[in-house]
Amino acid sequence: MLVERLGLELPIAQAGLGGGLAGAELAAAVARAGGLGTVAILPPARMGAELRRARDLAPGRPIAANLLMPFTRPAHLEHVIEAGVAAVVLFFGFDAELVRRLRKAGIFVLHQVGNPAQARRALADGADGLIAQGLQAGGHLLAEQDTWDFLPAAIEIADGRPVLAAGGIHDATGVARASAAGAAGVVCGTRFLLTTECAAHPLYKRRVLAAARTVETLLFGLGWAARHRVVENAATARWCARRDAGPRAIEWVNRRTEPLARHMPLAALPLAPRTQRLALPLYSPAPAIAGMADRAVDVTPLYAGECAVAIDEVIGAEQAVAVLARGL
Ligand SMILES: Cc1cc2nc3c(=O)[nH]c(=O)nc-3n(C[C@H](O)[C@H](O)[C@H](O)COP(=O)(O)O)c2cc1C
Structure with a gap:
């Protein structure tokens, strides 16, 4: 049908x-x-x-x-x-x-x-x-x-x-x-x-291929505070070690940014990874795309499902x- x-x-x-x-x-x-x-x-x-x-x-x-x-x-x-x-x-x-x-x-x-x-x-x-x-x-x-x-x-x-x-x-x-x-x-x-x-960054694909597990988190929730499944990277290692969802304070901040994001031009989203730093867990949902700097894969969500392991x-x-x- x-x-x-x-x-x-x-x-x-x-x-x-x-x-x-x-x-x-x-x-x-x-x-x-x-x-x-x-x-x-x-x-x-x-x-x-x-x-x-x-x-x-x-x-x-x-x-x-x-x-x-x-x-x-x-x-x-x-x-x-x-x-x-x-x-x-x-x-x-x-x-x-x-x-x-x-x-x-x-x-x-x-x-x-x-x-x-x-x-x-x-x-x-x-x-x-x-x-x-x-x-x-x-x-x-x-x-x-x-x-x-x-x-x-x-x-x-x-x-x-x-x-x-x-x-x-x-x-x-x-x-x-x-x-x-x-x-x-x-x-x-x-x-x-x-x-x-x-069009994923080649290193993003490599990390997913090498993954032994995935994490369900809220870490990459700036402007969109929803659950997502990712493969681990430096950002999840640093901020999700104690709690998969990430720090509660960041969850709170992310939720507050949702109304703002709804009025932001969509075209601005791919620019976010450039400003993201390991030390400051304010991470947008934008993934690492081919052409971005290699460092992006450690501060962006490596979205992947459980079958990444297989x-x-x-x-x-x-x-x-x-x-x-x-x-x-
Ligand atoms: C890298 C990645 C990006 C995704 N982005 C979207 C999206 O933009 N819109 C959407 O409806 N679903 C998105 N999804 C979720 C899929 O629609 C779907 O639920 C999921 O991929 C199915 O599970 P699987 O990854 O095990 O095949 C995404 C999934 C992955 C892995």
């Missing part, structure tokens, strides 16, 4: 990886391989241009746009619609009017959720389908349960609408398990972070899709 509705070959989606990690190259490579490639959120006009570039790089293939609600501005709607995306994935907030307008434009709306109440709310807002996020997931977390516990609950709530599984799926075994459990597809973030087309090489995104597809 999902595959036919979106014109996909495979029910395999690449998660929007924010902060510039997932741009046109990654989304288009996934789309060319038959999956759902996703351009992550950028300032509105730049996002429109990046989506059009993705469509040019993968002619005739559906492309999705990911809107992180705390950073979504009114102008995103027109740019996303004009770019002709097949689907929009919403995460971390609700806006029934946005859902209505996207659907009116013929766009399929998927809402990533982390608990039953959010699942019900997303469907009440009119979402066409859900992404059930489990605690194994990398990046920001709404999840409260293991992927395999939450997935059946979300499927029941969705009552026939498609539910995709997210969190810990990186190979054919995970895909097979998700389809056996009734998922309409899978959403993978960490697997696509570790691809050649992903992935041992960076591969092309088309190959990643092929590996996952063996589980179908």
